[in-house]
Amino acid sequence: MLTSTPPSGRPVAPAADPAGTASAIASRARGFDHWAAEPTAATVPLIRSRVRSVLDGWEVSAEIAAVLLLAVSELVGNVVLHAADAGRLRVGISLRGGWLQLEVTDGACALPRLPHPRGEVDPDAENGRGLLLVHLMATEAGGQLSVQADEFGKAVRVRVPTA
Template sequence: MTATASCVSAARARARSVLDTWGISAEVGDDVLLIVSELVTNAITHTASQDVLCRLRADTRGFRIEVEDQSQAGRVPEQRAADPHSQCGRGLILVDALARTWGVTTAARGPGHLVWAELPLSAPQERPRPAHHP
């Protein structure tokens, strides 16, 4: 999809449609949708990509969300401490809190990165509380 602000809601709507087709509960689906939103937002905000590709897969182990960009910058997406006065900079913190694991690899379609996150098929009984940083 074309890397514009509207592609975030389009990716979320497509993911919701897939989750509904798969019969995934709203509780689990909401985490998937939040991660889709954060990864697509990061791809369009922090890269000069013309297009962004978002994939959602499921198997017996869980879900895998992949967002591929066309970034030619050498900088790899990484979690960083959020500026408490900024409205930005918390995307990968949220991904890290919700995902079982996540990472970054080289994009398969040419230059760029593929940022992925994996979640279990069911919601955890109790979420760990993120550490408070004053």
């Protein structure tokens, strides 16, 4: 189940607004939105849809929205693949001071292998390029990818300018 966390901090189950229209309107007024979900494969498109709704409500350009939508798909997908056993997935998006920030957190303390843009990539590898793509797209848009971990888990953030 996907829940939204309003400013009060208490998760609220989604109301009878499957498209998330009310959520997008409310999030535009407050500059952030946050969801908690079980880390399953079915969660990836649900959260991507919610993020798309919020970005549409904030009237974010198609180019910047594409960066964040790829990022949310990759980052939530990574949690599903590598940290689902930790049992916690939270996604937040904020708009402040001309910057958009996407944050995906989980309960696993192990850090992802961060990409080095000039590093060697095995041309025959079937995976392992997601964070590199997110990093390159965020950098090209004037932003950054960062990771922070502590004893409670980790947060992967993508920050890009709105203009």
